[in-house]
Each structure stands twice: as structure tokens, then as C-alpha cells.
Amino acid sequence: MNQITKEALLFLEKAKKGFEENKEWTTYRDEEENFIALRTGMFEDCITVYELSNPVGIFTEQLTRQNNKVIDYDDYGRLKEIEKTMNELRYYLNKDSHFTSLNELYLYIKDTLNELERK
Structure with missing residues (x-):
């Protein structure tokens, strides 16, 4: 696990606010996209923050398509x-x-x- 930085703690506060205001969200990213937060825990009351590096690539149509309904x-x-x-x-x-x-x-x-x- 990386060292917890001030930047990560500031992002955590933004993620916390986003999750509190949007109960259905399970992930959160901000404009900078340096981190991603996941709603976790048995009671969905925890937040796990990951630091993101440069993306390697977007690999489309690699999996069998699922016919899940998407709701906007x-x-x-x-x-x-x-x-x-x-x-x-x-x-x-x-x-x-x-x-x-x-x-x-x-x-x-x-x-x-x-x-x-x-x-």
C-alpha cells in the first residue's frame, strides 16, 4: 500500500461527499482522474481509494457481451x-x-x- 498523501485525503473528502449525495453510486472519480474511490464494506459504509497511473490502453470487445439492461x-x-x-x-x-x-x-x-x- 502506498503512503497516504494529503492529495489522497482531499480526494477522499470529495468522494465521501459524492457518495453521501448519491446513494446509488458505487464508484467515484473527480476531474483530475488521479484516483478512483469504491464504495465498500458490508453496509456500504467504507471507501477504498486507489491511485491511478497512466492507462495502458482501452481493450474493447474482449469479453462475451452480456445482455444486461442499461438504465440511464x-x-x-x-x-x-x-x-x-x-x-x-x-x-x-x-x-x-x-x-x-x-x-x-x-x-x-x-x-x-x-x-x-x-x-
Whole structure:
């Protein structure tokens, strides 16, 4: 392990702020790209910092392609909004529900999704 430098500690503080503000991030790099931070630990409460040297190369298409779905952050944000709306709906359904039918609930959900799509 290398000696811990002041530059590394300053980067750690930036990474900590980035991870705190973005709970879904698992890696962090800053503009200088001298370091990379990984969110680690059983409770994802640790940060491992690596110092980067000059890249050797980018080796594309070396592995069998996986058909994982990729979500962009805009879609992720919309999904989080939908999740929030669903949690609100659960709340309304658990208390004295003002929905008289499933159709009424469906229309409410549809209207909410349409509003989200317009944003």
C-alpha cells in the first residue's frame, strides 16, 4: 500500500461527499482522474481509494457481451418518482381509502404516470 498523501485525503473528502449525495453510486472519480474511490464494506459504509497511473490502453470487445439492461440516470429518476408515488398509494390504501374501485385507482396511477412523462 502506498503512503497516504494529503492529495489522497482531499480526494477522499470529495468522494465521501459524492457518495453521501448519491446513494446509488458505487464508484467515484473527480476531474483530475488521479484516483478512483469504491464504495465498500458490508453496509456500504467504507471507501477504498486507489491511485491511478497512466492507462495502458482501452481493450474493447474482449469479453462475451452480456445482455444486461442499461438504465440511464433520467430513467432511474423517473422510476424513483414512480416508486415514491406507489408508496404514497400504499399509504392511501392502508388508511381510509377514498378509492371506491380498482378502476379509480388505475386511473389515478395512469394520470400520475402521464404527469411524470410530461416532466
